Amino acid sequence: MRIRRALAAIAVGAALALGAAAAPAVAATPVPSSSGPTVQAGYTWQYTGESFKAKSACDARASYFLAASNVKYYRCVSEGGRWAGQVYAS
Structure with missing residues (x-):
């Protein structure tokens, strides 16, 4: 029984080590950007x-x-005898 538990612990440890080693490689892979319209x-x-x-x-x-x-455009609008500036902007 002790040998099975020891082997199971080693197998779990090895699986965790492999998963941890593979994770940085996946994270370092660049994400492809969309080439569609913006x-x-x-x-x-x-x-x-x-x-x-x-x-x-x-x-x-x-x-x-x-x-x-x-800013795309600028215009002046009359408001009560004075002029106010407006911009067409995002």
């Missing part, structure tokens, strides 16, 4: 938080916001 973030019109007395001042801020990588 999903673009949704774009919406958002206020910039700035308000101007003149449309020309609002238009002058366009280049500042268009320099951001997530």
Whole structure:
């Protein structure tokens, strides 16, 4: 009986050792990336938080916001005698 228990313990130990040795090799395998089309973030019109007395001042801020990588368009909208900037961004 002692020999069977000893052999069983050795077999279990060997199986655990083999499993532990194989685990890092599996973890190191790079995950293939998808080569399909990428999903673009949704774009919406958002206020910039700035308000101007003149449309020309609002238009002058366009280049500042268009320099951001997530901004597609910039526009000025009239609101109660003042001009507010809006960006079409993600």
